[in-house]
Each structure stands twice: as structure tokens, then as C-alpha cells.
Amino acid sequence: MFNPFTRPEIPMLRVLDADGRITDEERKPPLGDEDVLDAYKRMLFARTADAQCISYQRQGRMYTYPPNLGQEAIAGAFGRVIRSEDWLVPAFRELGAWLQKGVRMRDIFLLWMGVEEGNRMSDAPRMLPPSVPIASQLLHAVGIGKAMRYRKEEAAVFAFVGDGGTSTGDFHEALNFAAVWDVPVVFVIQNNQYAISVPLRMQTRSRRLADRADGFGIPGIQVDGNDFFALSTAAMAAREYAIEKGPVLVEALTYRRGAHTTSDDPSKYRAPEEEKIWETRDPLRRLRLYLESKGLWREEDERALVDIYKQEIDQEFQIAEGYPATRPEDIFRHAYREMPVDLKRQQAEFEKYLNWKEHYQWQS
Amino acid sequence: MAVMTMVQAIQSALAVKLAEDDRVMVYGEDVGVEGGVFRVTQDLQKRFGADRVFDSPLAESAIIGTAVGMCIAGLRPVVEIQFSGFIFPGFNQLLTHVARYNNRTQGRYSMPMVVRTPYGGGVRALEHHSDSEEAYFAHTPGLKVVIPATPHDAKGLLISAIESDDPVIFMEPKRLYRAIKQEVSEESFSIPLGKAKVVTEGDHITVVSYGAMVREVQKAMVFAAKAGIKVELIDLRTIYPLDRETLARSVKKTGHLLVVSESPSFASVASEIMAAVSEDVFLSLEAPPARLTGFDTVIPLPHGEMLYLPEPERIFYAIKNSVEY
Numbered sequence: 001m002f003n004p005f006t007r008p009e010i011p012m013l014r015v016l017d018a019d020g021r022i023t024d025e026e027r028k029p030p031l032g033d034e035d036v037l038d039a040y041k042r043m044l045f046a047r048t049a050d051a052q053c054i055s056y057q058r059q060g061r062m063y064t065y066p067p068n069l070g071q072e073a074i075a076g077a078f079g080r081v082i083r084s085e086d087w088l089v090p091a092f093r094e095l096g097a098w099l100q101k102g103v104r105m106r107d108i109f110l111l112w113m114g115v116e117e118g119n120r121m122s123d124a125p126r127m128l129p130p131s132v133p134i135a136s137q138l139l140h141a142v143g144i145g146k147a148m149r150y151r152k153e154e155a156a157v158f159a160f161v162g163d164g165g166t167s168t169g170d171f172h173e174a175l176n177f178a179a180v181w182d183v184p185v186v187f188v189i190q191n192n193q194y195a196i197s198v199p200l201r202m203q204t205r206s207r208r209l210a211d212r213a214d215g216f217g218i219p220g221i222q223v224d225g226n227d228f229f230a231l232s233t234a235a236m237a238a239r240e241y242a243i244e245k246g247p248v249l250v251e252a253l254t255y256r257r258g259a260h261t262t263s264d265d266p267s268k269y270r271a272p273e274e275e276k277i278w279e280t281r282d283p284l285r286r287l288r289l290y291l292e293s294k295g296l297w298r299e300e301d302e303r304a305l306v307d308i309y310k311q312e313i314d315q316e317f318q319i320a321e322g323y324p325a326t327r328p329e330d331i332f333r334h335a336y337r338e339m340p341v342d343l344k345r346q347q348a349e350f351e352k353y354l355n356w357k358e359h360y361q362w363q364s
Numbered sequence: 365m366a367v368m369t370m371v372q373a374i375q376s377a378l379a380v381k382l383a384e385d386d387r388v389m390v391y392g393e394d395v396g397v398e399g400g401v402f403r404v405t406q407d408l409q410k411r412f413g414a415d416r417v418f419d420s421p422l423a424e425s426a427i428i429g430t431a432v433g434m435c436i437a438g439l440r441p442v443v444e445i446q447f448s449g450f451i452f453p454g455f456n457q458l459l460t461h462v463a464r465y466n467n468r469t470q471g472r473y474s475m476p477m478v479v480r481t482p483y484g485g486g487v488r489a490l491e492h493h494s495d496s497e498e499a500y501f502a503h504t505p506g507l508k509v510v511i512p513a514t515p516h517d518a519k520g521l522l523i524s525a526i527e528s529d530d531p532v533i534f535m536e537p538k539r540l541y542r543a544i545k546q547e548v549s550e551e552s553f554s555i556p557l558g559k560a561k562v563v564t565e566g567d568h569i570t571v572v573s574y575g576a577m578v579r580e581v582q583k584a585m586v587f588a589a590k591a592g593i594k595v596e597l598i599d600l601r602t603i604y605p606l607d608r609e610t611l612a613r614s615v616k617k618t619g620h621l622l623v624v625s626e627s628p629s630f631a632s633v634a635s636e637i638m639a640a641v642s643e644d645v646f647l648s649l650e651a652p653p654a655r656l657t658g659f660d661t662v663i664p665l666p667h668g669e670m671l672y673l674p675e676p677e678r679i680f681y682a683i684k685n686s687v688e689y
Contacts, residue, residue, distance in 0.1 A: 087437075119470065120472045121469075129469055132460075133460045136457060138429075139432065140429060140430075140432045142426070142430045142433060143432055143436070144434070145433070146433070147433065147437030147438065150415055170426070173421075173429070174426065335466075335467055336466070336506065336508075336530045337529035338529065341605060342608070
């Protein structure tokens with residue numbers, strides 16, 4: 001009997017194989033050698049910065065940090081496509097895209113050191129701070145997109161979410177509002193296959209997260225999230241489509257090679273064999289093999305550059321470490337644009353107490 | 365001047381701001397073509413266009429969450445949550461983003477939005493259509509909470525709320541939507557947020573109220589007057605920031621405080637007012653601060669709701685008990 005419930009498999013977009021060979025010339029993005037080299041260097045910088053962050057955290061000089069290891073190609077490819085007039089609405093694991101948007105490492109360090117100032121990111125135009133409540137930021141992207149349509153701006157919003165975030169109500173509401181309002185939003189799912197410890201098969205029965213787009217009447221594609229070329233093709237096409245027509249969903253299939261955050265221990269919920277497999281699919285390795293095969297890169301280039309990056313990053317870290325201590329007024333200043341009388345009173349009373357504490361003759 | 369109901373006065377405020385400021389957007393469920401289930405936004409879409417006044421799909425989290433994005437992009441959204449009892453899917457956006465964004469980004473992105481929502485009981489409605497949720501919002505740092513009690517105040521306060529650079533939860537006592545008519549200017553005018561109004565001066569007791577209960581207190585004052593009790597009635601108008609100065613000045617004079625509200629009592633706005641007055645003018649008090657509120661139960665369905673809502677006789681009873689303490 002005919003089974004009406006079957007659907008054809010749709011292949012994932014892939015251009016570069018695990019050994020760095022181009023398998024699909026037609027879908028390769030229009031990037032010159034210099035562009036690719038620059039992208040690789042930026043991804044290398046992000047990976048170096050990421051490792052430094054973990055190291056600072058281990059030394060107790062920074063708080064919880066979410067590593068990007070294994071996912072750098074997504075931020076790297078999208079980071080190149082996101083222009084200054086576009087908005088970047090991050091989740092929290094897109095370090096390379098933040099840097100390319102203009103965020104300085106010192107602010108990133110401040111953020112993970114628990115200083116509010118790090119969230120301002122004022123060097124990055126049209127960039128939001130990371131969103132801790134999962135997927136709630138996608139709605140902000142839709143609102144920004146609506147404002148852009150109202151003002152007839154020719155630009156797009158790039159909004160990021162993880163695979164876990166696709167289970168939330170806000171994810172669905174955002175895609176639905178975006179579709180109904182025809183807003184220029186590119187939704188990017190970084191499907192790294194784990195939401196902390198919960199694997200994708202426990203998160204959803206969707207064959208591909210990209211299929212969710214069908215339910216909202218918008219296009220969705222699945223792309224190899226460790227393939228810089230495929231990601232670049234997807235990102236460029238998505239931006240163009242979003243501006244001309246409306247929202248799109250891009251699922252980038254990748255693997256979080258590190259822990260969820262520095263407080264997490266992946267050995268509790270996944271096998272080392274699995275981690276080994278994904279090591280061979282690493283996005284930087286793939287792009288490096290490609291560059292080496294074209295004679296554009298050598299191992300010694302890499303070592304020298306990483307040393308320079310480490311120094312740069314450490315200088316930024318020292319600036320962040322030198323940030324002054326929080327003062328009582330810092331707690332109150334930005335609670336409202338117009339400070340309520342009650343807060344002025346609370347601040348004054350707190351300062352009075354601090355003054356008393358300093359001058360009281362404490363008995364030892 | 366024109367005679368307006370609260371519905372018309374709110375509509376007039378929205379029309380004024382839509383005309384004055386092209387950053388103002390009005391949207392929510394049924395607000396566009398239909399003009400809102402209470403007709404507050406009637407004809408606004410025709411007058412200002414569907415790119416300024418529009419319907420949204422049915423999802424409160426998204427209505428408030430998209431308003432966050434619009435604020436970030438420099439607009440001033442005024443969104444409607446059709447009934448306050450349905451605001452909770454949007455509560456996450458309100459608490460985790462709207463209330464905190466200015467602080468989170470150290471002033472880079474402010475949230476000049478207004479969330480309008482009809483609240484409160486007394487209109488014989490379905491379940492979830494009669495609750496009073498103001499305490500949740502008043503408890504949340506970063507939000508301002510405004511509740512008008514007259515058409516004139518509704519217009520002036522809403523204009524201030526839309527002009528405020530901070531997010532405002534604007535709760536509309538639906539029981540008063542069409543219950544009172546009043547002369548209201550058709551022009552633009554504003555009433556500052558954070559300022560209570562002394563509705564009636566009196567020497568014997570300060571009664572503080574807001575929303576639909578203000579009118580019930582006024583009815584109780586007829587009984588009080590006959591009993592020779594002169595009530596000073598204060599309409600809070602803004603729940604947060606609380607106008608402690610006006611409250612303290614009044615209680616210093618009367619020595620008695622009664623707060624009347626239709627919300628549950630525990631950890632409520634009434635509790636906060638009692639605490640504030642106790643802190644500020646403790647030695648002026650001649651009786652324990654008192655409150656008359658809804659019970660700490662679910663508000664009954666229409667068949668029993670009038671038992672729950674403070675009625676004029678019961679308010680008079682509470683006034684008398686305080687004065688005779």
C-alpha cells in the first residue's frame with residue numbers, strides 16, 4: 001500500500017570534505033584566496049582566545065565561560081557576511097562573529113568576569129549582548145527586523161540559537177511572527193548536538209532542525225557546520241533572501257568539542273570515541289588542509305601567528321583585569337533612565353552605612 | 365474639551381502620540397482591524413496606517429519580546445495584552461529583558477515601551493479575566509507601573525508613559541472603561557508619573573487606593589460623611605515609583621491609614637504602602653495601618669466575585685474601625 005507519510009531525504013549543503021578537498025565547485029562561495037586566508041586567521045584567533053579564556057578561568061581569574069571549540073566555522077563564515085548595517089543577535093557561543101562585528105576582547109573578558117560594562121559592547125555597531133535565557137533573544141531579532149522594514153532599511157538581522165533552544169516556545173513564536181511580518185531575519189541554529197548533557201535525539205524527533213521552517217512557511221536549509229565554504233554560501237544567500245523576501249532558517253550541523261561551560265564535564269554524558277570522530281571533522285583542520293593543499297599556508301605560519309595572538313589577547317586581558325572595582329553608584333545608575341526617588345534614597349542609605357562601617361571602632 | 369469614557373481617553377492619548385511621534389507603534393491581538401476587544405484602538409489603523417497600528421499573531425511572549433527588539437532599534441512600541449490574566453507567557457520577556465536591558469547594557473539600549481493591559485474584576489467575566497497582577501510588576505526592578513482611575517488621568521498618564529524612556533506597565537481598570545464620563549481635553553497633555561493625587565482633603569483618615577477601587581472608596585465616603593468622618597482620599601495613579609512624600613504628608617495630618625485595593629493582600633502594593641508609611645511617619649500614627657484588599661484566594665468566578673471585591677459598605681466599615689481604634 002502507498003505510504004503517504006514518507007518524505008524524501010534532503011541532502012545537507014557541503015562543499016569541503018573532511019580532508020580539505022572541494023567536492024562541489026558549483027556551491028563554493030565567491031571568495032578569493034585572500035578572503036579565505038583572512039577567514040582562517042580570524043577563526044584561529046577565536047580558537048586561541050577561546051583557549052586563553054579557559055586557561056584564565058582555570059586560574060580563577062575569570063568566571064564561567066562557554067567554549068567555542070569545534071564550532072568556529074559558523075561564527076567565522078557568518079561573521080564575514082554580517083555587515084555593519086546588519087544586526088547581530090547572539091546566543092552566547094559565537095565568539096568569532098562578535099569579534100568580527102567589532103567587539104573588543106577586553107569587553108568579552110569583562111563580561112565573563114562578571115562586570116556589566118562588558119555587555120555594553122559599544123565598539124560593535126548594531127550588536128546585542130549575549131542572551132542567557134535560552135532562545136528569548138530570537139523575538140528581539142524579529143522586533144528589530146520589523147523596525148527595519150518600517151524604516152525601509154536594506155539590511156538583515158542575524159539571530160543565533162542552539163539546538164536546545166529550538167524546543168522553546170520563543171523559538172516557535174519568533175519564527176511565526178517573523179514569517180507573518182516578512183521581516184529580514186536570518187535565524188541560525190548552531191546544532192552542536194547537545195544542550196548541556198541532553199543529546200539531540202532527546203530534544204526532538206525532527207529529522208533535521210531545518211525542517212521546522214516548513215511549518216512556518218519559510219525556507220530552511222541544513223548546512224555542514226564544520227565546512228567554512230558551505231556556511232559562507234548559506235550565509236550570503238540567506239542575507240540576500242532575508243532582505244528581498246523574508247526570514248530564513250539555517251541549521252548548521254556541528255559538534256561542541258569542549259564542555260558546555262567551564263562548569264560542565266562532558267565525560268559524564270558522551271563517549272570519548274564520539275569526541276574522537278568529531279576531532280577528525282574539525283572545521284579549522286579542514287580549512288587548513290585546504291589552504292595547505294593550495295600552498296597558501298604552512299605549519300610554521302600557524303605557530304608564529306598563534307604566539308602573536310596570545311600576546312595580543314593577554315594584553316587585552318590585563319586591561320580587563322585592571323577594571324576598577326564596582327562602586328555603590330554603579331549598582332543604581334542604570335536601573336532606570338530616570339532614577340526613582342526610592343533608589344536615590346536606597347543609594348544614600350547604603351553609602352551612609354558604608355561610611356559608618358569605615359569609621360566605627362570595631363573591636364577585634 | 366470633550367466628554368470621554370476611559371476607553372475614549374486612552375484612544376485619544378494613543379492618537380495624540382501616534383500623530384506626534386513616528387517612532388510610536390501600536391500592536392497586539394485584535395488591535396488593528398477590529399480596534400481591540402474593548403475598542404480602545406478603534407479606527408487608529410485607518411487613521412495612522414497598518415504599518416503603525418497592526419494585529420499580531422496570538423502569542424504574548426512574542427508581543428512583548430518583539431517590542432524589546434523595536435526599542436533596541438529606536439522605536440517606541442505601545443503593545444496591548446488583551447487581558448492581564450494572559451500576560452504570563454510574556455512575563456519571562458518582561459522580567460528577564462524589558463526590566464533589565466538598560467542596566468544590562470549600561471545605558472546602551474533603553475526600553476521605552478508601554479505594555480497596556482486591562483485588569484481587575486467586577487465585569488462578570490470568564491476565569492483569568494478578573495485578576496489584579498500589579499504587585500508582580502511593582503516588585504520587579506526596572507519597571508514602572510501606572511494605574512489610572514479616571515478618563516482624564518488615563519489620557520495624561522498614558523502620554524507620559526509613552527514619553528517615558530523607561531518601560532511602563534499601564535494597567536487599565538476595565539470596570540471603569542465605560543463607567544465614568546468626564547471632560548477630557550482633546551489636545552496633548554501629560555500627568556507626571558510618580559505623583560499621587562489628593563482627590564479629596566480630609567482630617568480624620570487617609571485612604572489610599574488606585575484603579576477601580578477609587579470609585580468604591582468615593583461611594584464609601586458618602587457613608588463616612590454621614591457618620592461625621594472626614595476622609596482624605598489619595599489616588600496613587602503610579603504604583604511604582606511610589607509617591608511616598610504625598611502619603612507621608614497626609615498621614616502626618618490624619619494619623620490614620622487605610623489602603624484599599626482589589627488584589628490579594630500578601631506581599632501586595634497595600635503591604636508596601638503600609639510599610640512605607642510606617643517607616644516615614646511612624647510617630648504620627650494613631651492606629652495601626654490598615655488594609656482592605658481581596659482575599660488571599662483565587663478571585664471567584666462572576667457568581668461570587670462581588671463578595672471578594674471590597675464594596676463601599678465594607679470600606680466604610682474599615683474606615684470606621686480605624687478611626688475608632
